Amino acid sequence: MLAREYVGAWLARRRQRPAKKPPVIDREPPNRFILLVERYLPRRVGLAATVAILLGSAGFGIVKGGHVEEFVTALSDTRNALANAAGFRITTVGINGRRQLSQDEVLAIGGVNGRSSLLFLDAETVRDRLKANPWIADATILKLYPGRLQIDIVERTAFALWQENGRLSVIAADGAVLEPYVSRRFLNLPLVVGKGADSRAKDFLALLDRYPQVRAVTKAAIFVGERRWNLRLKDGLDIRLPEYDVGNALAVLSKLDKEEKLFSRDIVAVDMRLPDRLIVQLSEEAGKARDELFKDKKTKKKAGDSA
Numbered sequence: 025m026l027a028r029e030y031v032g033a034w035l036a037r038r039r040q041r042p043a044k045k046p047p048v049i050d051r052e053p054p055n056r057f058i059l060l061v062e063r064y065l066p067r068r069v070g071l072a073a074t075v076a077i078l079l080g081s082a083g084f085g086i087v088k089g090g091h092v093e094e095f096v097t098a099l100s101d102t103r104n105a106l107a108n109a110a111g112f113r114i115t116t117v118g119i120n121g122r123r124q125l126s127q128d129e130v131l132a133i134g135g136v137n138g139r140s141s142l143l144f145l146d147a148e149t150v151r152d153r154l155k156a157n158p159w160i161a162d163a164t165i166l167k168l169y170p171g172r173l174q175i176d177i178v179e180r181t182a183f184a185l186w187q188e189n190g191r192l193s194v195i196a197a198d199g200a201v202l203e204p205y206v207s208r209r210f211l212n213l214p215l216v217v218g219k220g221a222d223s224r225a226k227d228f229l230a231l232l233d234r235y236p237q238v239r240a241v242t243k244a245a246i247f248v249g250e251r252r253w254n255l256r257l258k259d260g261l262d263i264r265l266p267e268y269d270v271g272n273a274l275a276v277l278s279k280l281d282k283e284e285k286l287f288s289r290d291i292v293a294v295d296m297r298l299p300d301r302l303i304v305q306l307s308e309e310a311g312k313a314r315d316e317l318f319k320d321k322k323t324k325k326k327a328g329d330s331a
């Protein structure tokens with residue numbers, strides 16, 4: 025009985041005690057900048073920042089690993105595949121103006137392949153790529169939706185063969201190098217030799233065409249010192265033309281061959297560089313024969329004088 029009363033009294037005192045307050049912890053007031061960030065930044069900005077960091081890390085890895093080109097190609101192929109699936113696949117290609125280049129070569133130069141879609145094809149880029157090829161002087165690209173591509177090109181024409189420092193190239197009339205000489209289909213083109221001959225050949229060959237008697241026997245036109253021309257004929261005869269009044273020199277050559285059969289004579293060079301004279305160099309055999317002839321004449325003259 026006493027124990028029960030004791031417990032009851034203890035419980036009564038327990039109820040009368042005030043509840044203990046939680047300990048007060050002194051906290052520093054939050055930073056003003058943090059309060060502003062929490063107040064004004066939109067929700068889920070942390071998620072967006074995390075995604076941005078991951079994308080940045082991936083981009084850095086692509087650049088650092090040297091995979092940019094592969095990534096761009098894969099991205100381009102993906103969007104082209106989507107466009108093709110949507111009905112913008114290139115199904116028809118028309119190419120006008122080609123003679124030297126095949127259709128496959130034109131498409132390859134322009135960067136058009138089986139994965140290309142008409143929707144994402146950049147016509148200006150294709151045109152620039154085509155014009156960068158020496159054979160193509162100009163190009164026009166037309167996209168006809170949903171699936172037709174029209175390409176019109178203007179090709180340069182092979183004009184002459186140009187030799188410099190032992191290298192032989194096919195050139196256009198404007199001097200543009202079209203390709204190294206590797207095909208026999210250009211064998212009949214006129215040959216010009218020397219530094220600067222590529223850009224000066226058009227005017228000189230046009231002048232030479234006015235004298236078919238000379239042009240027909242010319243094997244090569246050699247540009248000397250970037251100032252004047254020599255002609256190498258098919259039989260090896262060298263014609264040294266003057267720097268100025270070349271047309272008159274060619275006219276004289278043509279007349280001498282018609283009247284005197286100059287190109288058929290036993291000579292190795294004709295020097296026309298001096299305006300008031302023409303110097304002919306005999307071949308070694310012709311020179312010896314000429315010396316012998318004069319020697320015989322001198323011997324007979326001395327014998328006649330002695331008599």
